[in-house]
Amino acid sequence: MRKILPILLAFVLASCSSDSSESNTGPEIDFNAFDMSIDLDRTVFGIDERITINASSTETLGTGCIKSTYFTQDGSQSGVCVSGGIGNGFQINLSFQTIGTKTFIVEGQTSDGKVSRIERQIEIDSTTNSVRISKVTVNKYPSMGLAQDPEFSDSDSERLADLIFRIEKRYVDITVGDDAPKYRNADHSESAVIENENGFEWNYEGNELRFSRDNVLLFQLYDFDGGLDVDQNLGHVFVIFGDYVEERPSQVNIVEGGGSIDITIDLEWN
Numbered sequence: 001m002r003k004i005l006p007i008l009l010a011f012v013l014a015s016c017s018s019d020s021s022e023s024n025t026g027p028e029i030d031f032n033a034f035d036m037s038i039d040l041d042r043t044v045f046g047i048d049e050r051i052t053i054n055a056s057s058t059e060t061l062g063t064g065c066i067k068s069t070y071f072t073q074d075g076s077q078s079g080v081c082v083s084g085g086i087g088n089g090f091q092i093n094l095s096f097q098t099i100g101t102k103t104f105i106v107e108g109q110t111s112d113g114k115v116s117r118i119e120r121q122i123e124i125d126s127t128t129n130s131v132r133i134s135k136v137t138v139n140k141y142p143s144m145g146l147a148q149d150p151e152f153s154d155s156d157s158e159r160l161a162d163l164i165f166r167i168e169k170r171y172v173d174i175t176v177g178d179d180a181p182k183y184r185n186a187d188h189s190e191s192a193v194i195e196n197e198n199g200f201e202w203n204y205e206g207n208e209l210r211f212s213r214d215n216v217l218l219f220q221l222y223d224f225d226g227g228l229d230v231d232q233n234l235g236h237v238f239v240i241f242g243d244y245v246e247e248r249p250s251q252v253n254i255v256e257g258g259g260s261i262d263i264t265i266d267l268e269w270n
């Protein structure tokens, strides 16, 4: 049975004496004890793009890892590893949510302690394989035009929903040894409140809201009543950009719930 083991190198570093500026005097590790290669042939990737790396080695491996300072909030170097039953190779899936140069190490270790390391740098830019959201338009949702704030009378325009548009982004979490990528929710962006259905558009002109073409967008519509714990969800749609990557339309129309929710999203492809 495969096991994913998060390993914090920081722990190893912390175990050294804190007032010692001398390097560790233990036996030097040969980080090139056998041949290992990775199939990463590109050096530039897009923000949030799924990056798949296959490592293969001449030796049967006991453990396979990817290590980087970018995987932790505080910049400490951490690794994600798989151990047991991995044979001569393992697969890594990951993505980066910020642009810039990223350095990481792919490491294989045999069960008798021989180590092989490959260090790589890649560049994450804001445009490669990405799609930019420029506008979201709500054409229809189930309670459109109906009273959402029942404390107001049927003739009072205040009874209508106070809309908030919200977009959630997914990202590919780091996995090692698993074939399928694991998506997690990343930070979201949210519109200003549009009181009493006084408009159904959320314009992104001049803003940067980019998704990887292999990503999934979750759009949610809320009636704002003071906070997400009390706001009422009026509907949602998913956009799977992979469904449109061949055609690259400047607009996609998503209709769900038997026609009860209808959203148009304007897109700019890179």
Ligand SMILES: [Ca+2]
Pocket (backbone or CB within 6 Å): 149, 157, 158, 159, 160, 161, 162, 195, 196
């Ligand atoms: Ca209202």
Ligand SMILES: [Ca+2]
Pocket (backbone or CB within 6 Å): 148, 149, 160, 161, 162, 223, 224, 225
């Ligand atoms: Ca309201």
